[in-house]
Amino acid sequence: MSDAATTLGQTPPRPLLQRVDLRAAGPFLALVALAILGTIINSDFLEAGNLTNVVTRSAFIGMIAVGGTFVITAGGNDLSVGSMAAIVSGIMIVLMNWLAQEIGPTPWVVVIVIFAGLALGGLAGLLNGLVITLGKMEPFIVTLGFMGIYRSVLTYIANGGTLTLSGTMRTLYRPVFYDGALGIPYPVWVLAFVVALGAVVLYTTRFGRYCFAIGSNEEVARYSGIALNRVKTWTYILQGACVGVACDIYVPRLGSASSTSGLGWELEAITAVIVGGTALKGGYGRIGGSIVGALILTVIGNIMNLSSDVSVYLNGAVQGAIIIAAVFLQRGVGFKR
Amino acid sequence: MADGTTGADAVLSVRGVSKSFGPVEVLHDVSLDLRAGEVHALVGENGAGKSTLTKIMSGYHPPSAGQVLLDGQPVALASGVDGERHGIVLLHQEFNLAEDLTIEESIFLGREWRRGPFLDKRRMRAHAAKLLADLHCRIPPTARIRSLSVSQKQMVEIAKATDHRARVLMMDEPTSVLTQDETDILFGLVAQLKRNGVALVFISHKLDEVKRIADRITVLRDGHLVATRPAAELGQDEIAQLMVGRPLHDLYPPKQPPAADAELLLTVHALGVPGRVFDAGFALRRGEILGFAGLIGAGRTELMEAIAGLRRREGGSVAAGAHRLAYLTEDRKAKGLLLQFPSRPNLTLSTLASFTRGPFISVPAEDAALDKAIKAFDLRIGSRDMQVGALSGGNQQKLLFAKVMETQPDIVIVDEPTRGVDIGTKQQIYHFIARLAAAGKGVIVVSSEMPELIGLCHRVLVMREGRIAGELAGESLNEEEIVRYATGLKGAA
Ligand SMILES: Nc1ncnc2c1ncn2[C@@H]1O[C@H](COP(=O)(O)OP(=O)(O)OP(=O)(O)O)[C@@H](O)[C@H]1O
Numbered sequence: 167m168s169d170a171a172t173t174l175g176q177t178p179p180r181p182l183l184q185r186v187d188l189r190a191a192g193p194f195l196a197l198v199a200l201a202i203l204g205t206i207i208n209s210d211f212l213e214a215g216n217l218t219n220v221v222t223r224s225a226f227i228g229m230i231a232v233g234g235t236f237v238i239t240a241g242g243n244d245l246s247v248g249s250m251a252a253i254v255s256g257i258m259i260v261l262m263n264w265l266a267q268e269i270g271p272t273p274w275v276v277v278i279v280i281f282a283g284l285a286l287g288g289l290a291g292l293l294n295g296l297v298i299t300l301g302k303m304e305p306f307i308v309t310l311g312f313m314g315i316y317r318s319v320l321t322y323i324a325n326g327g328t329l330t331l332s333g334t335m336r337t338l339y340r341p342v343f344y345d346g347a348l349g350i351p352y353p354v355w356v357l358a359f360v361v362a363l364g365a366v367v368l369y370t371t372r373f374g375r376y377c378f379a380i381g382s383n384e385e386v387a388r389y390s391g392i393a394l395n396r397v398k399t400w401t402y403i404l405q406g407a408c409v410g411v412a413c414d415i416y417v418p419r420l421g422s423a424s425s426t427s428g429l430g431w432e433l434e435a436i437t438a439v440i441v442g443g444t445a446l447k448g449g450y451g452r453i454g455g456s457i458v459g460a461l462i463l464t465v466i467g468n469i470m471n472l473s474s475d476v477s478v479y480l481n482g483a484v485q486g487a488i489i490i491a492a493v494f495l496q497r498g499v500g501f502k503r
Numbered sequence: 504m505a506d507g508t509t510g511a512d513a514v515l516s517v518r519g520v521s522k523s524f525g526p527v528e529v530l531h532d533v534s535l536d537l538r539a540g541e542v543h544a545l546v547g548e549n550g551a552g553k554s555t556l557t558k559i560m561s562g563y564h565p566p567s568a569g570q571v572l573l574d575g576q577p578v579a580l581a582s583g584v585d586g587e588r589h590g591i592v593l594l595h596q597e598f599n600l601a602e603d604l605t606i607e608e609s610i611f612l613g614r615e616w617r618r619g620p621f622l623d624k625r626r627m628r629a630h631a632a633k634l635l636a637d638l639h640c641r642i643p644p645t646a647r648i649r650s651l652s653v654s655q656k657q658m659v660e661i662a663k664a665t666d667h668r669a670r671v672l673m674m675d676e677p678t679s680v681l682t683q684d685e686t687d688i689l690f691g692l693v694a695q696l697k698r699n700g701v702a703l704v705f706i707s708h709k710l711d712e713v714k715r716i717a718d719r720i721t722v723l724r725d726g727h728l729v730a731t732r733p734a735a736e737l738g739q740d741e742i743a744q745l746m747v748g749r750p751l752h753d754l755y756p757p758k759q760p761p762a763a764d765a766e767l768l769l770t771v772h773a774l775g776v777p778g779r780v781f782d783a784g785f786a787l788r789r790g791e792i793l794g795f796a797g798l799i800g801a802g803r804t805e806l807m808e809a810i811a812g813l814r815r816r817e818g819g820s821v822a823a824g825a826h827r828l829a830y831l832t833e834d835r836k837a838k839g840l841l842l843q844f845p846s847r848p849n850l851t852l853s854t855l856a857s858f859t860r861g862p863f864i865s866v867p868a869e870d871a872a873l874d875k876a877i878k879a880f881d882l883r884i885g886s887r888d889m890q891v892g893a894l895s896g897g898n899q900q901k902l903l904f905a906k907v908m909e910t911q912p913d914i915v916i917v918d919e920p921t922r923g924v925d926i927g928t929k930q931q932i933y934h935f936i937a938r939l940a941a942a943g944k945g946v947i948v949v950s951s952e953m954p955e956l957i958g959l960c961h962r963v964l965v966m967r968e969g970r971i972a973g974e975l976a977g978e979s980l981n982e983e984e985i986v987r988y989a990t991g992l993k994g995a996a
């Protein structure tokens with residue numbers, strides 16, 4: 167990934183080469199260190215089963231973090247992704263049950279709904295993006311608003327309870343999360359695909375370059391003739407589409423959606439992005455880092471489950487400490503004295 | 504090797520100072536003395552090391568070798584703040600103001616006056632107002648930095664720096680963004696500081712100014728000190744020659760005005776910008792170099808930004824046909840360049856579409872463009888991955904020029920095109936502009952440097968308080984006439 171970043175021509179701020187590498191490699195090193203720690207605590211950690219489990223669990227946050235990398239690199243922020251996941255999942259379930267009734271429970275229904283999930287996510291992102299850019303409002307506030315709206319609409323649709331897939335559809339859709347190919351679960355394949363695509367778009371296309379430019383200095387971007395609103399809106403659409411894909415593999419996992427679906431995902435996704443080295447203030451983004459960030463979060467939880475010394479209840483505290491440490495390290499490299 | 508030492512009564516000196524950034528040595532064995540009550544000018548080409556030397560003398564950079572002496576005693580300045588504690592103040596070439604603060608907050612940043620636990624806002628505001636008044640600056644101390652023009656920002660920096668009661672005050676290109684009037688005000692202040700026994704360093708690419716206020720002049724070339732002489736002994740031509748290392752002829756290219764019936768490229772009619780520009784109209788012909796003169800706040804930049812579609816306009820019309828128009832901003836730090844990025848993505852930012860193969864950016868194509876720009880504009884960017892923010896000021900300006908020219912415009916509006924550019928490069932830019940015009944483009948030059956407008960332009964419009972007050976060409980194009988229109992002695996206001 168670091169090669170891709172250099173081709174982009176993005177050198178992280180100042181000054182020594184070693185530090186540049188450190189910033190890019192930092193999250194990877196942290197992950198390796200955690201893995202070693204995990205193995206010391208419990209030798210089961212490196213078992214293939216456990217590792218697959220870790221990556222599969224990271225898939226939702228990982229995918230959302232890929233979209234988040236675009237939004238944050240371009241100087242924005244999206245707090246609505248958790249609620250968006252809930253409402254997209256809810257609508258997918260309703261749609262799937264309805265289609266199963268109308269045209270019968272065939273695999274085609276699954277295919278249609280998978281694309282519907284993608285489209286719904288993209289649409290919700292478009293809504294976020296348009297309100298932010300046309301309304302000239304702070305992304306933080308707008309997406310905070312949508313965070314409330316999406317979740318409460320889902321609660322309304324579910325009538326305060328839980329939306330559940332009908333039995334036959336559940337059976338048809340289930341393999342998408344639980345099965346795999348070549349010994350690797352589908353969610354991991356999908357994650358790998360999303361990451362690769364995200365990296366290509368961010369590092370090698372005009373759109374990606376514009377994201378960096380806008381996040382780095384909006385005025386300069388404007389004076390360079392970049393269509394700010396269009397590029398920014400697209401980052402939110404991408405973010406929404408990533409949420410849609412996450413829902414595509416989230417729905418078959420539990421087969422249900424309720425008002426607590428995706429709760430707190432926005433913070434986990436932002437944490438993954440920032441821990442991965444993307445600058446919260448924009449202008450510098452790393453797709454590979456974001457995935458590593460998501461893995462780090464899962465690994466911490468995993469290690470705490472495997473070890474008997476630290477209570478799992480402290481999981482949040484450890485994650486919090488990691489975020490602060492990550493941002494502190496960034497700060498050290500990011501500013502001249 | 505020449506050096507700038509005098510032996511006696513130096514306030515601040517450097518001895519054998521060298522400085523390297525990584526493998527690149529940018530200062531080599533420089534020795535220099537600053538004396539109380541003396542203005543010491545530092546001149547040299549872009550990237551010669553002037554800014555770096557002042558940063559070392561004020562504690563922002565440690566030297567790689569050599570010593571800094573204060574009152575003859577070696578000091579190790581740990582930081583710029585440490586330097587200020589020793590009475591050494593540097594007015595940076597780059598703005599260091601936080602855009603969202605007010606003027607008074609900026610001036611007192613980090614040394615706020617307090618009464619008990621509370622900020623003494625009233626006293627700070629009064630003091631800030633007085634500092635601004637001393638500089639004849641009619642802006643309220645409560646104005647936000649963001650809302651100021653570059654020259655006003657510079658005046659705030661000057662107010663801030665002079666409020667430190669410095670023993671040594673170093674000013675890195677303070678006048679590059681100032682107009683004649685503001686420069687005069689600054690020089691008045693300098694004279695006063697001199698009488699108070701302050702040792703001053705003055706950096707400028709405007710050699711007439713250097714001649715006007717310097718007592719001694721030090722010339723740097725490629726990090727070496729070439730000469731330190733009393734100002735009286737050096738003429739402007741000699742200075743230029745020492746800087747560039749070769750004699751410098753024909754600063755301005757010969758003028759080739761367009762034919763009176765040349766095609767109109769751009770017609771602006773009754774254009775307004777709310778509160779800034781009123782009823783502006785003019786036309787630009789193929790092959791013409793049209794100048795815009797005026798005092799700061801006259802509305803020149805606002806007019807050009809409105810024409811370029813970067814600012815909302817009110818009424819009027821801009822007719823450019825199918826001609827491509829490009830605007831080079833006067834504010835390269837805030838609007839021109841992405842300072843944390845290297846040169847390549849900056850160069851291609853506004854023309855990225857022409858550097859794509861399918862959906863992907865072609866880095867080799869970008870690199871080729873950078874190679875060309877390096878040659879065409881004599882860019883000295885050191886290593887290619889160096890952030891643009893670390894380039895010398897003049898090289899940033901040249902890169903910005905190259906970026907704008909990437910769009911291959913038919914109409915080029917350049918706002919302060921030679922800001923912070925050394926005399927040799929100025930000559931290159933002037934000749935470049937003349938070649939553009941000769942090739943059938945139309946060029947608009949907005950500048951606060953009257954000699955530049957007079958030497959380069961075929962025709963000059965003078966703006967005053969948002970209106971075009973007069974038009975000068977041929978014989979009548981001279982400084983006196985420009986000043987008359989600009990100040991309202993002549994022409995309808
Ligand atoms: N932080 C830095 N890292 C790497 N190189 C640097 C850094 N700061 C300055 N340089 C290099 O040092 C050289 C001298 O720069 P300096 O800013 O001192 O030039 P200058 O004489 O002030 O030029 P100008 O007239 O254009 O302002 C330049 O080649 C510049 O690119």
Ligand SMILES: [Mg+2]
Nearest residue numbers: 553554596896
């Ligand atoms: Mg300089």
